[in-house]
Amino acid sequence: MNVLLVGESWTVHETHMKGFDIFNVCRHEEHCGDMLADVLRREGFDVDFIPSHEAQAGFPGTVGKLNEYDAVILSDIGSNTLLLSPDTFYRGQRSPNKLQALADYAEQGGGVAMIGGYLSFAGIDNKARYAMTPLAKALPVEILNYDDRVECPEGIVPRVTDASHPIFRGIGKDWPFFLGYNKIKVKDGAKELAVIGEDTFIAVMEYGKGRTLAFASDCAPHWGPKEFMDWESYRPLFGNMVRWLCGK
Numbered sequence: 001m002n003v004l005l006v007g008e009s010w011t012v013h014e015t016h017m018k019g020f021d022i023f024n025v026c027r028h029e030e031h032c033g034d035m036l037a038d039v040l041r042r043e044g045f046d047v048d049f050i051p052s053h054e055a056q057a058g059f060p061g062t063v064g065k066l067n068e069y070d071a072v073i074l075s076d077i078g079s080n081t082l083l084l085s086p087d088t089f090y091r092g093q094r095s096p097n098k099l100q101a102l103a104d105y106a107e108q109g110g111g112v113a114m115i116g117g118y119l120s121f122a123g124i125d126n127k128a129r130y131a132m133t134p135l136a137k138a139l140p141v142e143i144l145n146y147d148d149r150v151e152c153p154e155g156i157v158p159r160v161t162d163a164s165h166p167i168f169r170g171i172g173k174d175w176p177f178f179l180g181y182n183k184i185k186v187k188d189g190a191k192e193l194a195v196i197g198e199d200t201f202i203a204v205m206e207y208g209k210g211r212t213l214a215f216a217s218d219c220a221p222h223w224g225p226k227e228f229m230d231w232e233s234y235r236p237l238f239g240n241m242v243r244w245l246c247g248k
């Protein structure tokens with residue numbers, strides 16, 4: 001089974017001030033994306049990883065190209081990166097709507113998941129803004145049109161509401177805490193599998209011939225703390241979610 005993982009990387013630009021002097025330094029980080037990709041590979045998937053800075057040009061723009069994969073996972077990458085190709089933004093040319101292609105891919109039999117983060121669903125300051133994109137209709141949750149972050153520095157533990165679903169096969173009952181999540185709500189016709197506080201935590205939906213999934217929190221820091229990543233069920237949980245997306 002072939003999986004495309006997109007996002008989970010960032011570039012840090014720092015300003016250092018030392019007395020009279022000031023200088024800037026930059027670094028690129030994608031260890032979280034590499035980590036999740038490695039987890040899925042150990043679960044038996046072939047994974048292609050496109051970090052955020054490559055997705056503007058590198059994300060597949062047609063259903064035909066997306067059909068090379070059994071499932072596509074978006075994690076902490078805003079809609080602008082996928083909508084504004086270099087041809088459109090820099091050269092004023094028409095280009096495929098990649099989020100329409102992703103919705104069509106799901107409807108025609110593909111699996112699509114969105115994992116939470118500061119640039120997922122609505123995101124910080126509504127910068128992810130997926131509610132205003134064609135992909136919104138394909139996802140199993142309603143997305144807010146304003147900043148949807150729920151910060152929980154004290155920690156909050158999700159609660160499974162449908163333990164019979166195959167996503168939870170072999171998953172421990174004692175979940176670790178999370179430090180926040182995107183506020184989403186299951187759609188009519190979709191299935192809510194877990195809640196966090198009063199909100200949806202995991203939801204799934206049959207969409208046309210395909211399947212879609214929403215996971216409201218992060219797969220890595222800061223919302224997904226070390227306790228989550230070290231949890232014995234971390235790897236099988238993500239493996240089960242992707243197997244379900246692929247129809248397995």
